[in-house]
Amino acid sequence: MIVLRNISKIFDHGKAPITAVDKVNLSVEQGQIYGIIGYSGAGKSTLIRLLNGLEKPTSGNVTVNGHDISAAKGEALRQARLKISMVFQHFNLLWSRTVSENIAFSMQIAGTPKAEIRTRVAELIELVGLTGRENAYPSQLSGGQKQRVGIARALANSPDVLLCDEATSALDPQTTDQILDLLLDINRRFSLTIVLITHEMHVVRKICDRVAVMEDGRIVEEGDVLSVFTHPQQPITRQFVRQVSQYAEEEAFNQELASDLTGHVIKLTFTGHSTHKPIVGELTLRYGLPFNILHGKMNQTAHGVFGQLWVHVNATQDQLSNILADLQQSGIESEVIKHG
Known part of the structure; x- marks a missing residue:
């Protein structure tokens, strides 16, 4: 065109x-x-x-x-x-x-x-x-x-x-x-x-x-x-x-995490159908670990929803590696914001 x-x-x-x-x-x-x-x-x-x-x-x-x-x-x-x-x-x-x-x-x-x-x-x-x-x-x-x-x-x-x-x-x-x-x-x-x-x-x-x-x-x-x-x-x-208000919160939130928490902080990014998955509950059952939801947001675009979620967990390095692999398998991107 x-x-x-x-x-x-x-x-x-x-x-x-x-x-x-x-x-x-x-x-x-x-x-x-x-x-x-x-x-x-x-x-x-x-x-x-x-x-x-x-x-x-x-x-x-x-x-x-x-x-x-x-x-x-x-x-x-x-x-x-x-x-x-x-x-x-x-x-x-x-x-x-x-x-x-x-x-x-x-x-x-x-x-x-x-x-x-x-x-x-x-x-x-x-x-x-x-x-x-x-x-x-x-x-x-x-x-x-x-x-x-x-x-x-x-x-x-x-x-x-x-x-x-x-x-x-x-x-x-x-x-x-x-x-x-x-x-x-x-x-x-x-x-x-x-x-x-x-x-x-x-x-x-x-x-x-x-x-x-x-x-x-x-x-x-x-x-x-x-x-x-x-x-x-x-x-x-x-x-x-960052003009979209939720993103302005992200930097300050990440800075607070770095100083206030022990354990691992993981940022999860969901797009499309993955936004509806009960991923935190599934991880809790699978690993027997408490995952604390620290912060989250959802956004709508003309072509679907995307969201981000920050969770905190005390896990061994091997457990963390398995958790990240499971997230990838589920089509959910993850980034370790803070290592324990």
């Missing part, structure tokens, strides 16, 4: 050239929700503008649904853009137009017949949950309602790809979750490919299938969300993972 091959974008405004995107390779499959996360200045906004031809790459090429966006010009580019819509952080609504008129605007530009526009607008208003607000102006809407209008407008021409540029950054946490639920529902109903950029790991965890982490114009880590959350490889990725 979307393929970026060795894409670079260098801005040269007479001073020292700025490399905003540096040799990026990326693939997004049809129907995926793909997250691109990075701090300000990482290059993610430039990258998303390369996807719809608002920026042209200095080198490399961008292909979207079989169209070479990086090479397209004039009418070919305009036609390609009709199938690549964008949702913006600050809504970008026309303040002198009503909800219905904002949604209809892109269809009017595309030359869609009036009767078809009316039908499509009514469908989209119901889809995004704005029934009864058809004649309201943007100044009369909440932030979440404005973004719903933005999403409906972006869907008006039945795009193949929806780009979301920090679409929830201006919203409170509750409204953010509602908008993310809406995007997830749209993705599942229509198999719409969604690429979203964000600096919030909660957004990635809640709805994305895969995620790319950007730093200094490069993708430094990429993978399915569950793997990136449970095994972050790069320091910046670990920083983003």
